[in-house]
Amino acid sequence: MVVAPVLPPARPGRPVRTHHALLINPFYPKDPRASYGKHVLTPSLALTSIAGATPPNWEVRYWDENLLQGPPPADPVPHVVGITVHLTFARRAYQLADWYRQQGCRVVLGGLHVLSCPEEALQYADAIAIGDGVQLWPQILRDIEQGTLQRRYEADFSRPYSLDPPPRRSILPRESFLTTSSVIATRGCHNRCGFCYLSTDGLHMPYRLREVQQVTDEIAADGQPYVVFIDNNLGSRPTYLRALCEGLTPLEIIWSAAVTIDVTDDPSLVREMALAGCTGVFVGFESLNGGNLTDSRKRTPAPEDYSRRVAIFHRYGIQVNGSFVLGFDHDRPDVFERTVEWVEANRLECATFHILTPYPGTPLFRQFEREGRILHRDWDKYDTAHVVFQPKHMSPEELDRGYAWCYSKLFSHGSIWRRRPTDNRAVPAYLAMSYLYKRSNRFWHLLIRHRQTANVWRPLIELSRRRHLRLRKRLLTMDAGGEVRATQFVRSGV
Ligand code: B12
Ligand code: SF4
Numbered sequence: 494m495v496v497a498p499v500l501p502p503a504r505p506g507r508p509v510r511t512h513h514a515l516l517i518n519p520f521y522p523k524d525p526r527a528s529y530g531k532h533v534l535t536p537s538l539a540l541t542s543i544a545g546a547t548p549p550n551w552e553v554r555y556w557d558e559n560l561l562q563g564p565p566p567a568d569p570v571p572h573v574v575g576i577t578v579h580l581t582f583a584r585r586a587y588q589l590a591d592w593y594r595q596q597g598c599r600v601v602l603g604g605l606h607v608l609s610c611p612e613e614a615l616q617y618a619d620a621i622a623i624g625d626g627v628q629l630w631p632q633i634l635r636d637i638e639q640g641t642l643q644r645r646y647e648a649d650f651s652r653p654y655s656l657d658p659p660p661r662r663s664i665l666p667r668e669s670f671l672t673t674s675s676v677i678a679t680r681g682c683h684n685r686c687g688f689c690y691l692s693t694d695g696l697h698m699p700y701r702l703r704e705v706q707q708v709t710d711e712i713a714a715d716g717q718p719y720v721v722f723i724d725n726n727l728g729s730r731p732t733y734l735r736a737l738c739e740g741l742t743p744l745e746i747i748w749s750a751a752v753t754i755d756v757t758d759d760p761s762l763v764r765e766m767a768l769a770g771c772t773g774v775f776v777g778f779e780s781l782n783g784g785n786l787t788d789s790r791k792r793t794p795a796p797e798d799y800s801r802r803v804a805i806f807h808r809y810g811i812q813v814n815g816s817f818v819l820g821f822d823h824d825r826p827d828v829f830e831r832t833v834e835w836v837e838a839n840r841l842e843c844a845t846f847h848i849l850t851p852y853p854g855t856p857l858f859r860q861f862e863r864e865g866r867i868l869h870r871d872w873d874k875y876d877t878a879h880v881v882f883q884p885k886h887m888s889p890e891e892l893d894r895g896y897a898w899c900y901s902k903l904f905s906h907g908s909i910w911r912r913r914p915t916d917n918r919a920v921p922a923y924l925a926m927s928y929l930y931k932r933s934n935r936f937w938h939l940l941i942r943h944r945q946t947a948n949v950w951r952p953l954i955e956l957s958r959r960r961h962l963r964l965r966k967r968l969l970t971m972d973a974g975g976e977v978r979a980t981q982f983v984r985s986g987v
Pocket of ligand 2: 682683684685686689690691725726753777791
């Protein structure tokens with residue numbers, strides 16, 4: 494899980510198979526301190542979306558190096574290779590691009606890192622797609638057919654979302670993911686935090702909504718019991734979320750999504766989410782220090798009110814996966830202990846920790862550059878698991894050790910036990926799931942390599958879904974102040 498598959502020597506001079514496109518999600522090393530499970534939770538929506546926009550006279554194939562099935566295929570030699578590039582796997586993407594170009598393929602690079610560092614990506618590609626690939630991909634393929642391929646293609650994200658064709662999930666190896674239904678309903682976010690990729694220079698991503706019917710049709714067509722919404726913030730527009738919940742309820746699926754904590758402003762909306770099948774939310778708390786949130790320009794309720802709001806999710810049986818960023822300018826060496834203590838006191842079912850990472854092109858990157866605090870530009874290490882800048886009140890080593898300590902503490906037997914649900918009936922399921930998810934990386938490795946992820950997880954998901962249907966019935970019979978407890982299996986969020 495930490496070393497990319499070795500590429501065999503390139504075999505140039507073979508004929509390319511015309512109108513054959515290969516889409517690749519490159520390998521990235523996994524942090525062994527966190528769970529490997531999250532990496533096979535869902536497939537890349539970028540590539541299925543682009544596949545959906547592929548003209549019918551093109552054959553399209555998908556390869557995800559993170560599924561541990563060896564190096565990507567070069568037989569037959571693809572006419573076009575499309576690679577998605579994030580900064581953490583940019584180096585690997587460029588290596589793959591070189592390898593395919595040596596064999597006569599046309600290589601197109603797209604994705605977030607291409608948007609923030611286009612000149613860098615151009616050195617490795619025949620063409621780059623800056624921005625929305627769904628608009629650009631058909632035009633790129635047409636230009637390749639006509640021999641008029643340009644070097645750069647650009648599109649912003651302002652086109653109405655409802656014009657996008659549905660993602661093509663039929664290209665996916667269904668057995669390799671916990672669910673193939675990674676779905677998006679909204680694009681953008683009402684916030685623009687200084688450290689977030691949404692603040693990248695040149696990224697024009699206004700808030701966009703898809704028709705509820707479009708979203709529910711897509712979910713029904715994929716036929717999975719569990720759906721993961723990969724929206725930056727599904728709760729940005731509460732009226733839309735309410736309408737979406739109404740559309741999701743009859744599907745009788747379970748789902749999870751990322752939301753900001755202000756979704757709890759109206760507890761009746763949280764109740765609607767539970768009734769529609771929401772079993773878990775991923776919440777970016779970011780920090781328990783208000784100064785850090787103000788510096789980041791995050792519009793959010795005060796950290797002092799977080800506990801009350803977490804309890805609202807729990808009241809309706811929704812698990813909370815809290816995301817915390819460590820190393821902000823108001824953080825001192827006690828931040829690690831204080832954060833973990835808070836996670837335990839509030840019985841968060843799961844948490845993810847991230848070392849503050851200045852993504853290139855963001856205000857945070859510019860600030861640290863101005864202050865001379867960027868330590869290096871080795872993008873491989875910009876994965877939120879490595880320190881790449883000089884923190885204000887501690888050394889990089891202290892931050893690195895503190896981050897590792899947070900995970901070892903969170904995944905320890907004691908912490909898992911302290912965060913158990915208050916309802917004793919829910920404890921066995923919680924423990925089984927916690928151990929499977931958090932302390933079984935060897936097992937995950939086997940499941941992934943032997944393509945058993947779906948076989949092992951689907952029965953558990955189905956069980957969770959049925960339990961959740963019963964929970965919804967109980968919830969319906971209660972008044973709005975009623976309470977159900979978290980008794981689910983499925984981990985929350987991504
Ligand atoms: C799902 C997800 C994951 C899943 C990945 C599942 C998978 N198998 O892909 C998991 C949970 C594993 C994951 C892990 C991590 N993630 Co993540 N993840 C996301 C998330 C929520 C959705 C990505 C997505 O599918 N977007 C929807 C697609 C349609 O958008 P898109 O990728 O931008 O693609 C469009 C264009 O860019 C372009 N395009 C993209 N590729 C290509 C290729 C071609 C050929 C073309 C023509 C066009 C094109 O066209 C697409 C359609 O318009 C995003 C946040 C977000 N909402 O986007 C974060 C995000 C991508 N993740 C991020 C991070 C930091 C991580 C981690 C490093 C965090 C951690 N410490 O664990 C890890 C490690 C992964 C890694 N090394 O990259 C950051 C990346 C920041 C950056 N600047 O690169 C994001 C943006 C979150 C954030 N707010 O900071 N992640
Ligand atoms: S709330 Fe989350 S998704 Fe929205 S801008 Fe801030 S970090 Fe990004």
